[in-house]
Amino acid sequence: MKMLIAGNWKMNCSLEDAKLLIADIINGIHVREGLRDRCEFLVCPSFIYMPTIRHAVLNHNLLSFGAQDCSDQDNGAFTGDISATMLKESGCQYVIVGHSERRGYHAESNALVKAKAQKVVNNAMCAIICVGETEQQRSNGEALATVLKQLEECVPEGADSKNIVIAYEPVWAIGTGKVATTADIDEIHTAIRQKLKEMLADGANIRILYGGSVKPDNAGDILNIPDVNGALIGGASLQAQSFLGIAEAAQ
Ligand code: 13P
Secondary structure, eight states: OOEEEEEEOTTOOOHHHHHHHHHHHHHHHHHSTTHHHHEEEEEEOOGGGHHHHHHHHHHHTSSEEEESOOOSSSSSSOTTOOOHHHHHHTTOOEEEESOHHHHHHSOOOHHHHHHHHHHHHHTTOEEEEEEOOOHHHHHTTOHHHHHHHHHHHHOOTTOOTTTEEEEEOOGGGTTTSOOOOHHHHHHHHHHHHHHHHHHOTTGGGSOEEEESSOOHHHHHHHHTSTTOOEEEESGGGGSHHHHHHHHHHOO
């Protein structure tokens, strides 16, 4: 299984910065021979930059292309929303759903995340389903239970290793510089793997990413954990050097 090295650009970059960033990433992959044998690269820019980034990405065929969210509806009077069908039509291969920033700032429930993931799967794309506990839940000893409940309630019908990826992102580790210990990541990823095997016929093959302050200097330890199959990267994905540095750390 190739590592998935995924950049979530969130609401960052000017259009000019986004063009420079994707050009740097493409050049960086070109010059780092062999990296693509081990890693699949994915960038998820903001919706508004997607046509520009898609153009750059399609020209080179070196990395995959995704969105940060989608609607749980097919079409209609949903001002400001973007459907999975539209994303598919725009060349998306992946869609992140249930990111903790969506769950937190937009009050997204597990049921809504599942409905969004279902639309992604129905439109022949891959849903990156985010799960993760808050600091409070961790200090209450509820980290594992929270993550497993999210998993049970967010995985859509017909899910398999081609159409879903799970991303474990402890909320307290996102953008804070705090990283879960390798023992904690190992514990949660092992439990996610076990649960996926119980839920799905090819649960053993579903990629499980870790996210939360992943940087080149901690990526080696994190990506070496057996059930860590890649990283979902925020801040460090905004510089080609650090984004690709994380991939280089994957053995
Ligand atoms: P940071 O890498 O900035 O902590 O963000 C992680 C994240 O939220 C990726 O989706």
